[in-house]
Amino acid sequence: MINPLKKIFYSVWADAINYERLKNGGEGHWKLFTFAYMSIFLSLNILAGLSAILFFTGYELTSKLMEQLANFFSSEFLVNFLWSVIMLFVPSVIITYFFVFYKEKYKYILENYEFKNGKLLFIYFCITIIAFFGFSLLNKFNY
Numbered sequence: 665m666i667n668p669l670k671k672i673f674y675s676v677w678a679d680a681i682n683y684e685r686l687k688n689g690g691e692g693h694w695k696l697f698t699f700a701y702m703s704i705f706l707s708l709n710i711l712a713g714l715s716a717i718l719f720f721t722g723y724e725l726t727s728k729l730m731e732q733l734a735n736f737f738s739s740e741f742l743v744n745f746l747w748s749v750i751m752l753f754v755p756s757v758i759i760t761y762f763f764v765f766y767k768e769k770y771k772y773i774l775e776n777y778e779f780k781n782g783k784l785l786f787i788y789f790c791i792t793i794i795a796f797f798g799f800s801l802l803n804k805f806n807y
Contacts, residue, residue, distance in 0.1 A: 671777075677702070677764055678777035679784040687782060699760060705789065706756035708796045714751070715799035719806060726751055
């Protein structure tokens, strides 16, 4: 039996890849564009997850990292930037690379998951944006 989360993950990826290749005329550059925007979406999902943990438990999971970075760097901008890179961008890029692009896994994805004409990609985008802004606003009003 296929793990349902894996099936959803690869279905969204098949939709994203095919949408970029077929609808946006990106046959020659789909890898870079899809890798970039799906990594950004995954970063927003990670941030939404961290915000959800903060909202439901009141525990800021990454506060220790912020403290450590603040000990080394005096610039608040630099601390926030490094925190974003370490907590959001690096994990999403690694996950995206190893689950989709490493050893051309995207070929397997394209062969085994059908193109839904961008519908799954749109739903994923909407859920990502709603979760990101929703939990951010809830935390802003809660604390």
